[in-house]
Amino acid sequence: MSQILIPRRFKRQVEKEDVILAQDELSALPEPLLILGDAGMGKTTLLKWLEQQWGCTRLTARALLIKPSTFKLSDQSDVLLIDALDEVSESRVGTVLDSVLQKLGELGYPRFVLSCRVADWRGATGKVAITEQYQAAPVELQLLPFDDEDVLHFLSQKEIANPHEVITHFAERGLEELLRNPQTLDMIASVARQGVLPTSRSELFERAIHVLVVEFNELKEAQTPALESDAALSAAGAACAALILTGSSALSRQTKTALAAGDLAAVEATGLPCGDHLNAVLGSRLFIALSSDRFAYCHRSIAEFLAARYLAGLADTERKRRRLLARLRSHGVVPSSLRGLHAWLAYDPTLASRVIEIDPLGLITYGSADNLSLSQARCLLHALEKMAAEQPESRLWDEPGIPALVRPELREDVNRLIFSLETPFGVRMLLLKSIKGRQLADELSKSLLALVLDEMDCYACRIHAVLKRLLLPRSSRIGRLLLIRPGQVEMKTRYGWLLTCSDWLVSSLLVINKLPSWHSRMASVTAGRLGFYTG
Numbered sequence: 147m148s149q150i151l152i153p154r155r156f157k158r159q160v161e162k163e164d165v166i167l168a169q170d171e172l173s174a175l176p177e178p179l180l181i182l183g184d185a186g187m188g189k190t191t192l193l194k195w196l197e198q199q200w201g202c203t204r205l206t207a208r209a210l211l212i213k214p215s216t217f218k219l220s221d222q223s224d225v226l227l228i229d230a231l232d233e234v235s236e237s238r239v240g241t242v243l244d245s246v247l248q249k250l251g252e253l254g255y256p257r258f259v260l261s262c263r264v265a266d267w268r269g270a271t272g273k274v275a276i277t278e279q280y281q282a283a284p285v286e287l288q289l290l291p292f293d294d295e296d297v298l299h300f301l302s303q304k305e306i307a308n309p310h311e312v313i314t315h316f317a318e319r320g321l322e323e324l325l326r327n328p329q330t331l332d333m334i335a336s337v338a339r340q341g342v343l344p345t346s347r348s349e350l351f352e353r354a355i356h357v358l359v360v361e362f363n364e365l366k367e368a369q370t371p372a373l374e375s376d377a378a379l380s381a382a383g384a385a386c387a388a389l390i391l392t393g394s395s396a397l398s399r400q401t402k403t404a405l406a407a408g409d410l411a412a413v414e415a416t417g418l419p420c421g422d423h424l425n426a427v428l429g430s431r432l433f434i435a436l437s438s439d440r441f442a443y444c445h446r447s448i449a450e451f452l453a454a455r456y457l458a459g460l461a462d463t464e465r466k467r468r469r470l471l472a473r474l475r476s477h478g479v480v481p482s483s484l485r486g487l488h489a490w491l492a493y494d495p496t497l498a499s500r501v502i503e504i505d506p507l508g509l510i511t512y513g514s515a516d517n518l519s520l521s522q523a524r525c526l527l528h529a530l531e532k533m534a535a536e537q538p539e540s541r542l543w544d545e546p547g548i549p550a551l552v553r554p555e556l557r558e559d560v561n562r563l564i565f566s567l568e569t570p571f572g573v574r575m576l577l578l579k580s581i582k583g584r585q586l587a588d589e590l591s592k593s594l595l596a597l598v599l600d601e602m603d604c605y606a607c608r609i610h611a612v613l614k615r616l617l618l619p620r621s622s623r624i625g626r627l628l629l630i631r632p633g634q635v636e637m638k639t640r641y642g643w644l645l646t647c648s649d650w651l652v653s654s655l656l657v658i659n660k661l662p663s664w665h666s667r668m669a670s671v672t673a674g675r676l677g678f679y680t681g
Contacts, residue, residue: 152292153168153169154289154290156181158286159286177283178257178284179284180260180272181193181260182261182263183261183288184511185329186330186445186447187289187291189229189261193259193261196225196227202219202225202226203220205226205229206228207228207230207233208235208395208408209395209408211246212407217253225259226259228259228261231260234393234482235392243275244275251279264544265512266485273286292327297309297325297326298313300332301313304332306338312334319345323546329447333350333354348517349516351448351451355451356375358448359379359427359431360430377423378430380456381424382430382432382433383453383457384418384420386449386452387418387456389442395408395409396440397411397415397441397442398411398412398439398440400439409440412424412425454490454491455493458496461494470497471500474487475504478504489512490513490514492514502529503525507533507542510545510548515550517550523556524556526551527556530542531569534572535570538572542575543575543606545576547576547578547579547582548576548580549580552586557589563577564577564593564597565596571606574607590614594614598612
């Protein structure tokens, strides 16, 4: 995918407060840095930029682990940039991190910047392991999504004629997160030129691969014969599956004796079903040429989608499906490096329920829960509830809403889970964020109001109940203000501005934050209309 460099922002916690950093401020941090972000958020692009700016050595975690002990860093900088910790073929990221730290020890413990998908990072144990070796705690930096200005700038640079219409299309369908992720935004730009815009994440990926497979770079276009799209995508899927399942860095046309460490011989991939067309697609935008004889997939997320699409097509019997799923699990757990591929298998209805049961968070983080059937949505709801109870550290509250979970047929379960204090916090927040339409908000209006008034409930759930009652997006000015916790800004600034907001909003905040008695006059203006008041 083509890259447009937009300065990025990061969030770190300092004494339990969020601090926002700009991209140019990273060089001032002397500690080891951990860059955490969702798939496609731009971690690799960021590390490439750091490589150019700092003149340091950049390589993947997989490549680092196979480097000899005589490996030397760049003469210009003693910082080592380590990309894609989560892509190493191990059952647990912690195991990979231990191996990386051992290799860093052999190199004399240089300062490093390490990237990892946020869902696969084990924060507490990972930080302890690094601190033990470096005698200094690493700094965790969450790579923030694009904001509205970034999205507009990106689409304009892509020469999209109607960027505001594109943004409105996705916002109206509750798919804003696709716009704020650089990789999916790039795919949106590619398909926007083809006409009708997609209405789900899975449709976006399907449309994007059909565009990318027929777009060849200028050097290859004249040399590559035309190939039917389905045959080309199957060949690309075979190559991506081979790379991901073997944990290889690239496909190489070199002989086996001349292969670089970590590479997979292309001849092995061509021997797979549908792999005989591989050479015809290596010049497409689905792959990038590392040299004249070495090729890697254009992006991990697209490779996972292609690989899952290919493997699901081969698993055409129940026996094959069981073998496929067993191959992707280790001791009942999906390894970090395979979670994306595993999640996209749910795109196949015959595999969906089993994929959901084993890794429901993987489905909503790496795959797509947009087009689930009723039975699949119910399965996901129960699997998330079970997972949140067993793994309370799972950050479900960070995930975008899933409208399929709050469909009318599941209303009884949704009511039980949202409005019960016994429900895990992450599940409640996910369901509250899933309420997208005014009709559903109106149907839940009484329950949402009861949640706002419940002083025993948590601040976050009560505020999100206000947001859903008013149907305000979190990115709106009011929405951002509401998500600020009490005490983080001066009360007179916060509540003085709120006088211009709706009565329901003002009164709800007065209730939630238990403002002192000198605010009673403000509250009394609206108390009669709402039938409640707290002094």
